Amino acid sequence: MGSQRAYTTHPLVLRRVTVRRVYEVTPRMRRVVLGGDGLAAFTRDGTVHPAFAAPGFDDHIKLILAADGNIQAALPAQLPHGIEWTPAEHRLTRDYTPRRVDLQRGELHLDFVVHGEGPAETWSASAREGDELWFVGPKSSLRLPEQLDWILLVGDETALPAIGRFLDERPLDATAHVLVTVPDDSARQELALRDGDTITWVVAEPGEAAALDAAVRALPVPAGEGYAWAAAESRALLLVRRYLQRERKLPKDRLNITGYWHREEATAPETEGTADVGAVARNPTGSRIPSPLPWLAARAALQLGVVDTVADTPGIPAGALATRLGVPGPGIDVLLPLLAAYDVVVSAGDGTGLRLGPAGEELLDDHEREEYTGHEAELLLALAHFAPALRDGMSPWRLASGTTLHHTVTHDAERYGELVEECEQLVFLLHGLTADRLWEDVGSCLLTGPGSASVVAALDDAGRRPRLRIAEDATPVTVLRGHVPAPERIDWTPGPVDVAVAAKALAHRTDQEATLLLTRLAGWTRTAVLVEASRPDGLSPYAAESALHAYGATGSPLRDAAAIAAVAKRSGWDVDRTIALGWGAEATVLRRT
Template sequence: MSTRNPRPVVTFPIVLRELTVLRVADVTPGMRRVTLGGEQLRAFHRDGLDLPALRSEGFDDHVKFFFADGDAPPVLPGQNVSSLDWPADARPIAKDYTPVRYDPEAGEIDFDFVRHEGGVASSWAQAVKPGEVTWIAGPKMSHGHPEGVDWLLVIGDETALPAIGRWLAEMPAGTRARVFIEVGEESHRQELPTEADATVTWLTRDGAPAGSTDLLERAVRSMEWLPGEVYVWAAGEAVTLKGIRRHLSAERGVPRERTHITGYWRRTEPDPVAGAGQAEDDAHERLHELTDLAPGFAIRAAVTLGLFDLVRDGVSGPAELARRTGAEPSLLGALLTYLVAIGLLEADGDGHRLTAVSEELVEDDHSSDEYHLGGAQAAMDLSLAGLPHTLRTGGPGFRTAGGDRVATA
């Protein structure tokens, strides 16, 4: 189980799969469903590797789609034993989507795509026909249903509907849940079957652009707060979630470990439509870039200490940051200086403030969990230190910092 939240975690090998479009249908005027199938949903053999069947056990799993750039074939990563080998000379066009339904026995998996103008994924979903081939990878891990909580608060716009719909369908019977969903118009509502004790409130923008309203925040602020321990899951446009996060933390007192708030998209950022190759670098500088471990460890240490969260909440002076994190002041000062140098913090008088990059960390619980050194992903990352052992013996390199094996499935 992750130390960051009450949801149990299981990790999987990451496998690239070639699948076929079986069906395309509109769930509502605002959502298109694409059903994929094929032999590679099951265990299969490719390029000398025996690869496992796809597993998706979490309602908000991330599966990566790979899209073509115009008429050219998609840029794809290579396949290693349990991970992907990303090409150095070209950047794949990849987007994450949540499986709405996965039926291993039938050999089918459903994905929903919000219908809108522009965007490589939406354009693909609008044009794709049954019989066409597409490539996916993942999920690399699944987070289970929250344990040890009394009720659930679920918040999202239409981009979160696939996860919310799947969660409601899979929630244990009788689970108390309050669900708030924002959509563009009344016709975009969906039937969401569930055996949970769930109240679903639909909010419609009625012509306002997606990501431009505070409908969800106002609904959460005005709701009747239930007694007991809550777990909050929220996803949607990143900026609209900021006020909800502040309200839950400052006014409702919900601890960070009982929230999962993720910006699925950002209104101010254009949707990339083409891959871009990395510029040629000087060989020495390129080698340093590829081998420098310091930025990754510094960022992970700061996340684990809760440093970025404290700066976001207005605690910016080195002495108070050291006291609140329990770090040794002079050593924390060195870390702060380094984080300024690599663009994760900015000096602000005698204190510090977040940059756009560190704001991404504190606004996105998925990113924050991924970089926390107590989490499952960190254990997988740190296991790379055991790669020479694996290459020499064929034995697993997965170990925690304390030397114990990490459970995988």
């Protein structure tokens, strides 16, 4: 059976609301009650948008603010089925969890930490009746397992809106064990506890990892089937994640841990939306172009097993570490000072040996280490060959490895699996495709590409039920079987269909390989859809790097409409139309000539 989806998607709609009232919940929490026609269904530019829906207790909406006060210039473009984040120099966004949604009254309640810093807290401090606020979302809602005996809810004061909403609405009938860290007793709130529930308040400085970790470890282990949910400062949760995953051994589908904010020097928590900055990426030299040495050292530490070994045996001496890893002592002695300089490991200097530093704790997280050892890391290393590849007219990946990226990933299940996981976000963008008129007479659909699982999920969400085929090589088929909902309903052999959807299938192919794929599709259908990113995500801090990464992979930049049309024409297709999906992604509908 395929993996069970852990969330329900929602259409992305830009909404305007106004302030109805503001009051203090505690000396440290301000509640702003918002309302207006923007919460109801409405029509904009001829498109009917659904009423606001945020059924999950930890749903997130994205508030949109403007540093220069010009909110109209900061707003994204509303598509018929999605949002396009157009460039906006002064746009600021912050994520918040609705504390309460009252659709009968047409009201949305948001809680703001009073003693935080930043644009959202500043806005809430001056909010008065009638003031406007724009937001987008939520894009999805968490699906909790149906049968649970208990749930653990852990967080700091920024998590109180989600925890309070869970206790008010009780999305499942399970005993709740709550642990909240607050900077002082004035931040405590009255919460809707039931018989059997427990609550632990811990006074600790915001973002204090040791206090949160110790408090979670001190909780009794309940009997039966359980689920752990945690939200707080991102680094403070690293120890909690390590404890629940490695020691309590909670399965991934029974664990949801989210960094709501990121502590930097001289800042306090404002909200859930502060961007994380990897500690290993810090640049102490102050130069405009940072050295790659810290990244390479972190990569070596993960590849050799330094991080995991020090995590499992804290206090291990450097000599014992070298022996355990089977590497020469002088080599470890070269690596350790750089790792210590970037807080990957720390040495107490009193003979107690090595322990993980804050950056090392981050590298225990699977998503963090992928930056250094996963598919994206390999692409980054291939860019060392960028100049000669540019001269030779080939992709840096091919020059570095001797083969194309497509050939590599289709023969390596782990690499293809990384592509499939990257494409999981695609499901939030496919409303525009699944709502399109092309599905009106479609009885059968062929899918290809690492985004195929997301397309299946999106068709399910939209109530589309065509007969499904998947056309892929043997290794990708094995990977996709583990990600597609209900794989037994799918025909895993190619054949004639009404429409074919290639989901992120071109992103790892050269132009020649893309032409060959489209030629193959022409043998099975007269209508094809290409789902690809044609420009960088407007909210991404790495937008300037997108074209270079794409070129490193395939020898082509991000393919815009003209490039897609050129590849299509070479394989006997004409572009019928383009469906904007948002976040820089598009669905290009092709017809056979």
